[in-house]
């Protein structure tokens with residue numbers, strides 16, 4: 193696996209480490225459980241020489257020192273992989289790249305007919321359309337990768353459409369294999385015991401957000417919807433709290449980020465400082481308690497390629513409300529196992545929250561159905577699908 197952008201060993205939920213890191217770790221563990229061996233190559237600005245970490249049996253994370261400009265580091269990174277392959281005489285069966293930088297690396301590797309499977313995880317073109325960040329270089333490279341890779345894994349039908357719009361000829365090589373979760377970790381826990389463990393009040397209404405604090409997550413929509421809710425129901429003001437999980441709140445750099453400043457200013461402006469709390473990042477061993485303890489989990493993204501948080505919360509019997517931003521529409525059947533709203537439609541989100549707050553029975557029913565749906569996505573079965581794709585590619589590229 194090539195994970196140039198960030199290490200699967202990085203702390204998740206802070207800076208750029210999020211769903212892709214969790215995906216790479218989950219898939220790698222799934223592959224190991226099926227008896228395979230995985231090496232993950234990643235860049236590190238913190239080491240002087242290649243550093244190999246044996247994470248568990250059959251899984252190595254190989255840190256390659258790269259400093260400064262990410263594009264400039266691509267040729268060196270590629271060369272270092274080739275050197276290690278030669279030095280250790282490794283014969284990989286598949287190269288699997290994650291995100292476009294890694295795609296550029298595999299594109300330039302001496303592959304000797306070894307198949308190349310690529311996951312984009314997110315798309316420059318969608319970022320341009322949804323939050324107006326136009327990265328022409330990235331969009332061009334992504335299209336090039338769609339052309340050159342042997343197989344492209346997408347997580348949802350919506351993602352498939354994005355790839356096809358950019359490169360219609362890709363239809364033959366797109367494979368829809370969604371990520372999974374580990375149901376041993378993400379499972380329903382007792383609501384009130386979880387609250388006790390987390391020092392949360394027994395009687396308050398808690399709304400939870402989990403994710404990177406990033407413009408794509410649409411956190412301002414949640415704040416505005418809650419402002420509307422409390423305006424129409426002022427008696428809730430002393431009894432409702434929004435918990436924001438994610439971000440390195442202990443670092444000064446975090447509070448200086450444009451998005452964080454904007455969220456903080458908005459909270460102050462709408463007079464919700466007493467109702468919204470930044471908790472910082474939490475590990476996946478603690479998250480199930482939060483998902484189980486809170487009344488509603490909201491993911492208000494403007495763009496979400498999959499939305500692992502939605503799936504994890506569903507597996508913990510949470511009542512999830514998510515925007516129609518890609519992934520959530522694939523996971524949630526509206527009204528049955530979660531609720532969907534048009535992205536950035538704060539009036540609609542307000543109405544949904546209001547209805548759910550007054551309707552615990554509905555929340556419970558949705559939560560129960562969500563657990564059932566979550567079992568469609570287990571890493572054990574999803575990893576088998578990836579292995580079967582690898583096998584197909586190996587047959588096709590060998591002669």
Ligand code: UDP
Nearest residue numbers: 204205210211214403438473474499500501
């Ligand atoms: N996450 C975490 N701790 C945090 C915040 C997030 O472990 O404090 C994890 C979360 O459980 C999920 C991933 O980060 O597995 C986020 O993935 P998602 O697909 O929801 O969003 P992305 O980061 O890909 O935009």
